[in-house]
Amino acid sequence: MKILTYQKFVKTGMFAIALMTFGITTAQQTAGDSAKEADIQPGVTNLGGSVKVIDNKGTIKYLQSKNGITMLSNTTADVTTTTWQLGGTLTDDTFIDANGNVFGLDGIELVTTELPSTDATTESNHGTGTGYTILVRDEATGATKKLLASDLLQSGQESFTAAAAQVSYPLTGSPVLPAFSQVWVYRNGAKLISNVDYTVSASTVTLVPNTVVPNDWTVYAGDIIEVQYVK
Structure with missing residues (x-):
């Protein structure tokens, strides 16, 4: 058993x-x-x-x-x-909240010899353009976008031969000028006082001659008016 x-x-x-x-x-x-x-x-x-x-x-x-x-x-x-x-295609809007922590990328190549891009297009894939663009953040949406380097910092210069008593000088191409503190105007090589001797609106510089002695001045025919700006 x-x-x-x-x-x-x-x-x-x-x-x-x-x-x-x-x-x-x-x-x-x-x-x-x-x-x-x-x-x-x-x-x-x-x-x-x-x-x-x-x-x-x-x-x-x-x-x-x-x-x-x-x-x-x-x-x-x-x-x-x-x-x-x-690596792949985003199918939904995606946000990463850094929550006060550092969010960074190591190992990024430093641009030393490349030139700013002149042929970049919107939503393009890599390998379809030349040069480099600059990444910026849209504060309204949080979206990362690209910007041409030439749009980040722009400068210009133009000179005019004045007619007698001419005060208005619209720039060629109608560039939108920045604030008067970023626009410099010279009369026959002498710098005028910003927002006193001239004002800026859109793409036009307007001179404001002074009639008060001893700082009085006026615009004569043949005067050279030079405008420089950076934005």
Whole structure:
């Protein structure tokens, strides 16, 4: 009787171990299985494929990559390795809140020989233009945009030969002039006092001759009026 009980115990134990082994095997991750779009969820687009996994309770789940993350799968010697990495197409507006912490990029190349871009276009891909542009932040939307270096800092100069009593000098090309503190006007080489001897509006410089002695002056025919600005 004892022998029969022992054999029965052994058989029962082996069966239990077999069940446990089967359960552990089926609970392992089956990464790399390509799931069809309909297998994930009806009506949901399968973006860039998916990875099928089975958790320790036997629940089947699918992992997908999207919104700037790329999923790469490589199968070697019956082992599938799936890697998620930065790089891809943003499908949704994305914001990172630095929350007072430093957000930076190391390893950025310093521009030493490249020239500012003159052929940059909106929303272009890399390799479609030359030179460099400058990244700026739109404070209204938080969007990162690019700016031509020539638009970041502009300067200009133009000179006029005055007619008698001429006070208005519109610049060629109608550039929008900055504040008067960034506009310098000279009469026959002598600098005029900004916002006193001249005013600035849009693309026009207007002289304001002084009639009060001893600082009186006027505009004579043949005077050279030079305008310089930077913005």
